[in-house]
Amino acid sequence: MNDDLSTRQKLLTVAERLLLESGFDAVSVRAINAAAGMNPASVHYHFGSKEALVAALLEDRLGPIWRERLDTALARRREGWMPSIAELIDVVVDPLAELAADPVGRLRLNLLARVVLGGREQAWSAQWFVFDPWVELLLAVRPELSEREAAGRWGLAFTLILEYFGDPLSATPRDRHIPVTTLKSFVAAGLVQQ
Missing domain, CATH: 1.10.10.60 (Homeodomain-like)
Known part of the structure; x- marks a missing residue:
């Protein structure tokens, strides 16, 4: 090295x-x-900058949890696959649920939530940390949405997901008593609501 x-x-x-x-x-x-x-x-x-270091750190530690799933979903979409809303939510939520089961993973999610929901601008370089691929996948399911509306819906969805897993108002994440299935239902409702 x-x-x-x-x-x-x-x-x-x-x-x-x-x-x-x-x-x-x-x-x-x-x-x-x-x-x-x-x-x-x-x-x-x-x-x-410190912000760029934190973005690099989060991408390095958390990027791999989405990389394969998102790359696979995008490749399948380009081959004609039509994802369901539930499948899109699984691509986002399931890796975070796995990460939240590990104490270090929970702390990383807390840091991610505090940075992102704290409004700090980050210099993300990995595609799985920006809205574009997620918007592309949502528009495949909901083509009547504008790109702006699809991005807005994902913004709200990711805010809820990060709040749930990262608990940004706490120095360390607390145990949640709401099941992940309930979180997925709320996110699905927000993405598909007319």
């Missing part, structure tokens, strides 16, 4: 530990650099 990649990975690992322990607002770039034993400008050199 070259030095730049190992430095980036070290910064991501240290940042994740600090962010999961203390939360986004309590962790400074200076603290990340110091805990990694790096030059005070390392985060800015390798990522540009």
